[in-house]
Amino acid sequence: MADQIEDTPVYYEELYDLEREFEDVEVEIIRQQYILSKPLYAKRAELVAKIPKFWALVLEQAPVEIDEYIQPTDANVLYSHLTNLTVSRFSLEEDEKKGDPRNFLVRFEFSENEYFEDRVIEKKFWWRHSKDGFEGLVSEPVTIKWKEGKDLTEGLLDLAKAVYDEQLAAPKEAKKGKQTELTEKQKTLKKKISETGMGGVSFFCFFGYVGEIVSEEESKEVIAKENERRKKRQAGEKVKDEDEDMEDEEDLDDDEEDDELDIFPPGDVVAVTIADELWPNAIKYFTQAQDQDLDDVDFEDFEEDDEEEENSGNARPPKKHKRCASGCKH
Template sequence: MADAGDDQVPLLERVEMPSKLPKELQREMTLLQDEFADAQVEHMRVGVNLMRPVYAKRNELIASKLKDLDFWPRVFSNLPAEIDEFILPSDAQILASCLKNFNIERIGVDEATGQGEPRSLRFTFEFDTGDDNIWFTNEKLVKDFHWRRELKITASGKRRVWEGLVSEPVRISWKPDMDPTHGLLDAACDLAEAEKAFIKKEKKDKISEDERMNLPEFEKLVELAAKVEAQAAPDNEGEEDGDEDGASPAGLSFFAWFGYRGADVSEKESEAARKEDKETTEKRRKGEDIPGEDDDDDDEDEEEEDSLAIAEIFADGQNVAIAFGEEVWPEALQSYVDSYMVPDDFEDFDELDVEEMEALVAGGEDDDDEEKGEKADKEERPRKKAKKA
């Protein structure tokens, strides 16, 4: 039996690592990592067209049988932590009262050829614009996220690669005094529009970091973001870890997510980076040296100030988008069932059976007691708990 004291020794202290991996081993590991990454993307790409008809059937079921049973509000009441932490009680009220439909498309994959970028996403939110919606007038909000890749060579010649989701801010037509983002979303949209106007006026392909920071809209957005964060800070004091009723990070409304931008990388720049990556991989296979890869990471260059990151109003926008695409969208039917939280009726629902769901819906439609049904609807409609005082 091992000494109990040995169990407290961290694993990294038990093993010995060479001060530096051999160059040839580094090359082999990098090539294998590239293969893993390519295979994962290809697996996702193939799955897009396989899942499209399945999602179409689900959309049809929701539209025909579940639309009036608060399908999407119930799903949004059971969101993963990566998203739920940004849902304020006021956001939950908007979603529960007004959200009619929700859709995600993998817009980068061509339906006919099956080729393209599977990580690019389109989110479509449809809302009730009747009397229940006292917040905004938009019937539909569409936000696109494009997966981009960027290659930079630093002043000292180091090779730096970035990839991720980029997007354009989407304006919401708020009714007077009903904006839960406290003007941040409008300010983000104003900056994006000012950048486009500047580029058009100056006949340029892209705005520089300094040019962006010199725009009055940039200064206004940064100042407003600091003000909103400062005002929200007292609300977050004293919150305990794991408190499900706690405030969103920095008191941030989920609707600020519509202002997420990410990096300033065009499709043209991204395509050039992908082409260069292929050439670099081929050189690596041949055992050729890759300029900028052998430098020690400890000797970091001073990076150019990222003005877009400074003006970002929803830094976790990419994580939220991915969580929607990989967790919420595929598991929506099961999340809807789980929202009822009736273990006796659903204990065998390891995998949701569409026929059983239709039977459930039919049973709900046969309820002749209208008054009882209205009362039950009010009791069952999911609401975000108000933050404790």
Template sequence: MVTSSAEEADPVTYEELADIEREFDDLDVEIIRKQYLLSKDLYAKRKTVISKIPKFWALVLEAAPPEIDRYIQPSDSEIFAECLTGITVDRFEIAADEGDANGSMTGDPRSVSITFEFSENEWFKETALEKKLWWRRANDGWTGLVSEPVRVHWKKGKDPTKGLMDGAIRLWEARKKAGDMRKRDLPEFDHMAQITETWNGDNTTFFTWFAFVSSRRWVSEEESRNAVEAEAARRKEVQTGTEKLKVDLPEDDELEGQVEAHEDGDGLATVIAEDLWPSAIRYFTQAQESADLSDGEFEEDDEDDEGQPEDGGINLRGLVAQGGEMSDVSDAHEPPRKKKKA
């Protein structure tokens, strides 16, 4: 009987292959770092130009990919169209990192801040909502984005999250006060778990994303720093053939999903930072083209439904005029027509 070469391979070989994959991951991280530094001036130039285009970011979000669109409700589109003035993505750990004496930069480029800017509006008091997400490594090897919930001061009767964001803030503050970010025997934990049984990022509003903490659990800066050092030591042991057996840590983090306001918050942040933000002009152009193609359909609908009430859709007409120039017609202030959810 012939034994396959895969079966004869030393188990260490598989670990070596895994480490090569990790080296490729490290290379991808450096590419992100270099691209960020090389493109900063160009993004600044783009910001200057698009600041002259009314409703630019509302239209970008109108044409957003499915990974983002699924979380944008019609009520969100109305808010974005009425008062969203800008979106900014920043790799803040790079921006704050001037490097060591040798010019080496240690800030992780996967950490990202995403800022939504608004004009004064009827929904909330803030004019800017910044969501900072840190790339962290847990002591059991998990890696990913974690964040702190952002407080939004909703005006009376205007909270579309149905108390979800307030619940996330209260739980965060209670855990912080207790000195244990994994503490569960808290009334705030039970209250948040009760809220998320009914409401979450899928069925309330895009704004629940600002309350996202982690798809798994919170990882502190200290834990991450120690875990990164341990991983570096482990890789060195692999290279020298002295790696020790791993000790499996107990896994009890599934319960955190019960109190997470937006379970795909890290995925949503990644799509915004790596797709929507760099491709904003393309999405804006697509939104314009879609509006132009739909004008004829809207006119036919107006003829068929004259005198009938609107179906609750949001009108995209008036935001963009023919020829690419911004419209100043009477309905230019109306928010874009939001695609109906399936």
């Protein structure tokens, strides 16, 4: 099979460029969908503001990519105190035609609670390209003003922010994870992550997700060079990939090291699921929550009660499981 592929005139550069064109179309679809849906989201916001616990119920029915990271203590906060959830494509708000629609902000709003002082917690995500070949979502750690003894992340979020700030202030090589030895803060963070219990970290560690440290300037430079190479190839010119060297293996090691310092590695997956699934389909998930209540009806008990009171004429409604303050049912 390998020999057949080698003998086949496959133009990998052309396939690569074509794949990029498909991606360009997908990006444009996101742009147009957001612009066209904006008035509908505004109308939805007005309606759901009148429904108590709307977003708490939506989150209760969240896809597994989100739900699996919500610990019992997290659920008590999210299901009892989440009052609003918003996703906005902030780059499109600044420039509908040129802004990258893959950049977005997730905004959580909470009622007063015993865990933290914040009423609003926001996290931004940027789609970036790095010189070492990385392409994807990056972010910055967001701290939470925890009340005394109530930090659900047990210090991980504050440590992640401290390490991130330290990396930003470090030389360029250190930012890329190429320092020969971990700093004291990094060692402390790595140790604390390794000591995390089997139950997993709190969902609120999501706000500490970084991904990779890639500046806007670096990303723009990489994109500009790539676009220039694409144009040359489309014009029939032969273009040598100047980045082809042995750095890939080194970068792989660096990526593994970076993952060891990330307090919430699946942060990009959770963010995309919120932005592309939970947010646009909120009404569907809310409806599922209502249907779930109906599914929980104990019809057998109802039938017994109905038989017992058949002669009295006092038929009682079917029993439903009660929803406790934390959102659970019993």
